[in-house]
Amino acid sequence: MKILVVEDEKKVASFIKKGLEEEYYSVDAAFDGKEGLKLALNEEYDLIILDLMLPYKDGISILKEIRNEKIFTPVLILTARDTVQDKVKGLDTGADDYLSKPFSFEELLARIRALLRRNSLEKNNYLQAGDLKLDIENHKIFRNDVEIILTPKEFAVLEYLLRNKNRVISRTKLSEHIYEFHFDPETNVIDVFINKLRNKVDKGFEKQIIQTVRGVGYLIKDD
Ligand code: CA
Secondary structure, three states, X not given: OEEEXXXXXXXXXXXXXXXXXXXXXXXXXXXXXXHHXXXXXXXXXXXXXXXXXOOOOOHHHHHHHHHHOOOOOXXXXXXXXXXXXXXHHHHHHOOOEEEEOOXXXXXXXXXXXXXXXXXXXXXOOEEEEOOEEEEOOOOEEEEOOEEEOOXXXXXXXXXXXXXXXXXXXXXXXXXXXXXXXXXXXXXXXXXXXXXXXXXXXXXXXXXXXXXXXXXXXXXXXXX
């Protein structure tokens, strides 16, 4: 997932960039409106985080121009201007969400995840990697059009990995996703779980969908 951050306060921009990169997003940062617009028009992003008060070109103008160009990348406005009027104007111009400064990074992350999820759901009802297809609505998994039966937990984990395709998901993250209680990362519970899942999903196939990143976690790659 690639994100563009348009923010003229360099400290804030680099804080966001660093934080998002730690969450395995790839991030471009632009420090003024002109550069931001240029990147938004010429590069492909999954999401744009947009400040409103920017040198050379303000956020609302950028938003107008990219929507005029039929670029419908989700836009999250992040700004200190948080009057109701500002919010309404931003959303009416085509922003998808709005977060006021100062903000909590956790909340920013949650909003980003929600926007990305919404965007991928609108495109289609399937998540895919190679010949593996997950039917989100009907909770079914297919490989080469043959159905694979999974437990709900296995399904949830596979869905989570697929939604985060091309990002390495740490064992800790995965355990937080599977178990509500705090689990001891020293145990091999997650590895055992993944092995079972793999037996159902990958066994007998040449291409292994679920990949192990040694010492870090697991990954599903898009190829
Ligand atoms: Ca600003």
